[in-house]
Each structure stands twice: as C-alpha cells, then as structure tokens.
Amino acid sequence: MNGILIGVQFFFSCVIGLYFLLQLKNTKQTKTNICRDSDEKYEKMQRMRCIRLTEPLTEKMRPHDEADIIGQEDGIKALKTALCSPNPQHILIYGSPGVGKTAAARIALEMAKQCEMSPFNSKSKFVEIDATTLRFDERSVADPLMGSVHDPIYQGAGAYGQAGVPQPKPGAVTKAHGGVLFIDEIGELHPIQMNKLLKVLEDRKVYLESAYYSPYDENTPTYVHDVFKNGLPADFRLIGATTRSREEIPSALRSRCVEIFFKDLDEEEIMKIIDRIIAKEHMPIEDTAKEMITQYAANGRDAVSILQTAYNKMLYEHASTIAKTDVEWIVKSGGYTPALHKKLNTGYYIGKVNGLGVMGHSGGMVLEVESIAQKVGTGKGKVNITGVIEEEELKMSTSKAKRKSMAYSSLENVLTLLKVKYNVDYEDYYIHVNYPSGIPVDGPSAGITMFCSLYSALFEEPVPGNIAMTGEVTINGNVYPVGGVSEKIRAAKKAGARAVIIPKENMQETFLKEDIEIIPVETVTEVIEYLWDMPITKKAENILHA
Numbered sequence: 288m289n290g291i292l293i294g295v296q297f298f299f300s301c302v303i304g305l306y307f308l309l310q311l312k313n314t315k316q317t318k319t320n321i322c323r324d325s326d327e328k329y330e331k332m333q334r335m336r337c338i339r340l341t342e343p344l345t346e347k348m349r350p351h352d353e354a355d356i357i358g359q360e361d362g363i364k365a366l367k368t369a370l371c372s373p374n375p376q377h378i379l380i381y382g383s384p385g386v387g388k389t390a391a392a393r394i395a396l397e398m399a400k401q402c403e404m405s406p407f408n409s410k411s412k413f414v415e416i417d418a419t420t421l422r423f424d425e426r427s428v429a430d431p432l433m434g435s436v437h438d439p440i441y442q443g444a445g446a447y448g449q450a451g452v453p454q455p456k457p458g459a460v461t462k463a464h465g466g467v468l469f470i471d472e473i474g475e476l477h478p479i480q481m482n483k484l485l486k487v488l489e490d491r492k493v494y495l496e497s498a499y500y501s502p503y504d505e506n507t508p509t510y511v512h513d514v515f516k517n518g519l520p521a522d523f524r525l526i527g528a529t530t531r532s533r534e535e536i537p538s539a540l541r542s543r544c545v546e547i548f549f550k551d552l553d554e555e556e557i558m559k560i561i562d563r564i565i566a567k568e569h570m571p572i573e574d575t576a577k578e579m580i581t582q583y584a585a586n587g588r589d590a591v592s593i594l595q596t597a598y599n600k601m602l603y604e605h606a607s608t609i610a611k612t613d614v615e616w617i618v619k620s621g622g623y624t625p626a627l628h629k630k631l632n633t634g635y636y637i638g639k640v641n642g643l644g645v646m647g648h649s650g651g652m653v654l655e656v657e658s659i660a661q662k663v664g665t666g667k668g669k670v671n672i673t674g675v676i677e678e679e680e681l682k683m684s685t686s687k688a689k690r691k692s693m694a695y696s697s698l699e700n701v702l703t704l705l706k707v708k709y710n711v712d713y714e715d716y717y718i719h720v721n722y723p724s725g726i727p728v729d730g731p732s733a734g735i736t737m738f739c740s741l742y743s744a745l746f747e748e749p750v751p752g753n754i755a756m757t758g759e760v761t762i763n764g765n766v767y768p769v770g771g772v773s774e775k776i777r778a779a780k781k782a783g784a785r786a787v788i789i790p791k792e793n794m795q796e797t798f799l800k801e802d803i804e805i806i807p808v809e810t811v812t813e814v815i816e817y818l819w820d821m822p823i824t825k826k827a828e829n830i831l832h833a
C-alpha cells in the first residue's frame with residue numbers, strides 16, 4: 288500500500304515539475320521573442336532617424352526675435368507688457384490665421400526670461416497645444432490637456448497594473464508648470480474642458496480622481512499618494528490664440544486674460560517679410576514677382592508658402608530667377624484671390640464720400656458711399672439703400688431677437704435731420720444711397736458718411752476724394768463717438784487720405800502724432816463748414832431758393 292502511495296506521489300511530483308519546467312521555458316521563449324522584436328524595431332527606428340528631409344522654408348523662416356515679426360508692433364508691445372513683469376498675466380490673442388500669433392507668443396516668453404523681475408527663468412518651458420486636436424473624453428481616460436489617471440483596468444500587466452495602483456499621467460497644464468501654456472484655437476475647446484481649464488488657472492494645480500485609489504493602501508507609492516492628496520502642480524501663464532471674434536469667446540475666460548489683437552498684414556508688411564526671406568536665403572527674384580506675391584498673400588504664412596513654391600519651381604526648371612509668370616502660375620493653380628486695397632484720389636465728387644469701417648481681424652477699411660437725389664414732385668419721392676445689411680439677428684442668452692440694421696437706422700436719422708434742420712423734404716425726392724464695395728455695411732458709424740453723401744447730392748456740393756470720415760449722427764445733428772477709431776485712422780492713412788473727420792469724443796493725444804490731419808467734430812454743422820468752408824444755412828438757402 289505504502290509503495291503505491293509513494294508511486295502516486297512520485298508521479299504527481301513529476302507532472303507538477305514538468306509543468307513548471309514548461310512554464311519556465313515558455314517565459315524564456317516569450318522573453319527572447321520580445322527581445323528579438325524590440326531589437327528589430329529599435330534598429331528600424333535608428334534607420335528612420337538617419338533619414339532627414341530638408342527643413343521647410345516656413346520652419347526656417349520662423350521669426351526668432353522681435354524684429355523678425357513684421358507689422359505687429361502694438362501686439363508685441365502688449366504681449367511684453369503682460370508677460371515681462373513680476374506678475375505676468377494670462378493672455379488672449381485674437382487675429383487671422385498666419386499673422387504671427389504663435390511666433391510672437393514664443394518670442395514674448397524668451398523676452399520675459401531676460402527680464403530681471405520676471406518669475407520666468409531659463410528652464411521655463413513653452414508648451415504648445417492645439418485645441419482642435421483635443422478630443423473631449425467624458426471618462427477622462429486620456430486627457431492630454433488636464434492629465435489623466437491610468438486605472439489598473441487599463442494598465443494590463445504593467446507594474447502598477449499588477450499592484451492594482453492607479454497611475455497619474457500629467458497633462459499639458461502640468462508640463463507647462465513654471466512656463467507658458469500656449470493653446471492655439473482656444474475658442475474650439477469643449478465647454479467642459481474650458482471650465483476645467485478655468486479651475487486650474489484659479490487653483491494653479493490640477494486634481495485627479497480615480498475609483499481605484501485608496502489613501503489607506505500601503506502598496507501605493509508615496510508619489511501617487513501625494514498626487515491624489517495635493518494635486519499635480521500647474522502654475523503657468525496661459526496664452527490662448529484664436530481666429531474667432533471676441534464675442535465668441537466665453538466671458539469667464541476673457542475676464543481672466545489680457546486681450547490683444549493682432550492685425551492683418553498689408554502689402555507693405557508682406558513685402559518686408561518677403562525681403563527678409565530673400566535676403567536670408569539669397570533667392571533671385573524679379574521685383575514684379577515680389578509685387579504680385581504681396582497682392583495675393585493674405586497673411587505671412589501665405590507669403591512664405593508662395594515664395595517657397597516659386598523657388599522650388601525655379602530650381603526644378605533650372606531657371607536663374609523667380610519670374611512674375613511663376614507667381615502667376617502659383618496663384619492660379621493654388622486658387623489665391625487678390626486682396627483689395629482701396630486707394631483714394633484727389634478729385635472732387637458729388638454724392639461720393641469715403642466712410643471708414645472695421646471688419647473682423649482685418650482692421651480698419653475705407654468704405655465708399657455714393658448717393659443720388661432727384662426732385663420728382665411733391666410726395667412722389669422714394670428712398671432706396673443698397674449694399675447694407677437690412678436686418679440683424681441678435682442672440683441673447685435665453686432668446687433671439689431681430690432688429691433693423693444700424694445702417695438702416697442711420698439713414699432714417701439722416702433723413703429726419705435733413706428734413707427738420709435743412710428743410711429737405713425727402714418725400715419729394717428720389718433718393719438712392721449705395722455702398723458699392725460688396726461688403727455689407729452695418730453699424731452707426733456710417734451716419735456721418737451718409738449725411739455728407741446725401742447733403743452733397745442734394746445741394747450739389749462736391750466732396751474732396753481724399754478725405755475720410757466716421758461718426759454716428761443723431762437726429763439733432765450731433766456727432767457721437769464710435770468704435771475702432773485708431774484702426775480706421777490707420778486705414779485712411781494707408782489709402783492715402785489727407786484728413787480724417789472723427790467724433791470729438793474719440794479724440795486722443797496719440798492721434799496728434801499721426802501723419803494725417805485729424806478733424807474732431809461735435810456736430811454736422813462743423814463737418815459742413817470744414818468740407819465746404821462756409822456757413823451751411825446760407826449756402827443751403829441759396830440753393831433751395833435759387
């Protein structure tokens with residue numbers, strides 16, 4: 288009996304021994320396979336690292352210091368003011384694509400690092416992230432912005448996974464600790480991500496959560512306990528860039544940031560960007576080709592890209608210089624459209640006046656208005672207006688409302704003013720006011736232009752073609768202040784205006800240094816006196832009773 292038992296025991300011992308021997312062999316085999324696979328992949332990666340294409344021109348020509356950024360002097364000054372101080376502020380940059388927002392933000396941090404009183408130092412990082420690539424994940428399994436926790440259920444057989452310990456993964460807010468977090472297209476952040484970001488800006492740390500974490504678990508390393516107890520550090524300054532308008536950005540974010548506007552680049556500025564590249568890269572190019580690029584490039588990135596294609600074409604065709612025909616071919620095949628830059632002329636026109644407007648990020652622009660007025664008999668008149676927005680939809684937090692466009696209301700105000708103060712009964716006239724630019728006009732600032740245009744048409748008073756104006760007109764003939772006057776003055780100057788009429792309340796000391804005559808006015812009477820150099824009532828009476 289004993290012999291049988293010993294035999295059975297021996298048999299099972301052999302089976303168990305064999306089992307473990309096989310397991311050991313398998314493990315060794317798997318390890319060998321993994322090592323072989325890893326070696327092959329490592330070698331492949333090293334081979335890939337040896338392959339390098341040449342650096343694209345856009346990378347090579349990335350601005351490296353303040354002087355390299357063209358046309359954004361005001362924006363850079365504002366960035367420096369906000370960042371180079373003992374107490375740097377969060378910043379929001381508005382502007383069209385490719386006008387230097389990212390480049391300026393990078394340079395601003397470098398400048399702040401040189402600043403003695405700045406809390407930034409040589410180790411301060413610039414962490415760049417694009418909000419359009421940040422997917423919102425309700426379970427926060429992977430959150431590259433805030434950071435996430437890899438719970439044991441997702442970790443598989445890793446060391447933390449086997450020990451059942453949740454593993455914190457820092458996000459961009461922690462990686463940017465002590466430096467700048469740059470979020471491109473910040474307006475595209477999901478509202479929940481935006482709220483989380485606002486909380487981090489306030490706490491200057493980020494708290495992570497996990498159902499797998501237990502403060503009493505002795506297996507959990509001290510680092511993980513510390514993260515769950517005290518949060519991950521996230522003390523950074525935010526620079527958000529957006530191509531959206533101010534109204535589209537949540538006010539909670541805006542109120543925590545300094546808002547800076549980057550303007551669109553004009554032909555002269557695009558030319559400076561081109562000249563900088565040509566000088567650095569020693570590119571041979573015809574002057575007419577350069578001029579054509581400035582007409583078609585909507586921003587700095589476009590200019591660099593057109594130039595690079597033209598240069599490649601020249602090399603490919605073994606030509607000796609970039610010709611205008613090369614650029615013509617590129618703009619045609621690339622579907623580029625030319626930018627319209629209105630130039631004023633010095634003639635005198637009846638019914639034609641230069642107004643000024645502000646469009647999105649493009650800054651100020653000259654908007655022409657033309658009017659005709661024909662007497663058609665008592666009560667037989669008609670008033671037409673074209674080229675303006677007729678109706679506007681207003682979105683309020685709880686409801687939507689429609690209202691007549693401000694340009695429409697301006698026309699009604701002007702007609703009332705002409706009737707009451709200047710005895711012009713518009714019901715007796717066929718009147719047509721037109722904004723020919725193709726850009727729908729809205730806003731009260733069209734008032735003064737409409738008034739002068741109609742006045743000129745009614746009283747046949749020619750208006751100088753090199754004067755521009757902006758201002759709201761009331762039914763009593765007062766000129767009220769409007770927005771965007773600095774941009775409008777800049778646009779008038781660029782268009783070659785001799786003088787700009789603005790509301791007196793908008794007048795600033797800095798305008799006196801501008802290389803253009805600024806005429807501040809409080810009433811339309813002052814405008815008329817300036818334009819036609821004689822007291823209005825007398826002249827109007829002369830014409831009306833002729």
Ligand SMILES: Nc1ncnc2c1ncn2[C@@H]1O[C@H](COP(=O)(O)OP(=O)(O)OP(=O)(O)O)[C@@H](O)[C@H]1O
Binds near residue numbers: 389
């Ligand atoms: N104002 C400028 N001065 C000089 N170069 C510029 C300017 N704007 C753009 N560029 C050129 O275009 C490239 C792209 O600019 P950048 O990425 O800074 O633009 P951005 O405004 O951040 O655009 P996006 O909103 O598309 O990210 C730069 O590397 C530079 O070569």
